[in-house]
Amino acid sequence: MKGPLSIVLLSVDGRPDGVCDELLFEVLLFDHQPSCRTWRQGDCVAVLRASDELDAVLWAGQIRERLHEHGLRLSAGVASTSGTKSAGRLLSEAEWALDRVRHHGGDMVLAHSTTVAVNDHRR
Numbered sequence: 001m002k003g004p005l006s007i008v009l010l011s012v013d014g015r016p017d018g019v020c021d022e023l024l025f026e027v028l029l030f031d032h033q034p035s036c037r038t039w040r041q042g043d044c045v046a047v048l049r050a051s052d053e054l055d056a057v058l059w060a061g062q063i064r065e066r067l068h069e070h071g072l073r074l075s076a077g078v079a080s081t082s083g084t085k086s087a088g089r090l091l092s093e094a095e096w097a098l099d100r101v102r103h104h105g106g107d108m109v110l111a112h113s114t115t116v117a118v119n120d121h122r123r
Contacts, residue, residue, distance in 0.1 A: 046091070
């Protein structure tokens with residue numbers, strides 16, 4: 001994949017059995033192009049997308065709204081790069097973002113670089 005890349009980690013809150021079929025269905029329904037890879041990552045669905053951060057966050061927000069229709073709560077962690085950041089680092093940043101979302105009660109979309117920028121601004 002060329003250009004910007006984003007990893008979005010999607011997790012249904014309050015489900016001890018992990019990722020539900022509804023989440024995987026909604027992810028594939030919204031983004032089934034060749035530029036998107038989806039797999040299960042522990043208790044999350046991981047989605048690697050050829051997109052910039054803003055697009056990834058907006059897309060995750062769409063998934064969240066669709067899952068609300070099923071009565072499900074979704075948390076999402078997003079990490080993006082347009083440079084040479086390794087896939088492992090990108091995934092760890094998305095995991096960090098998802099953990100932060102859960103710490104704050106979940107049901108929101110949080111982008112890693114946006115969070116870093118806000119924290120830097122507060123210092």
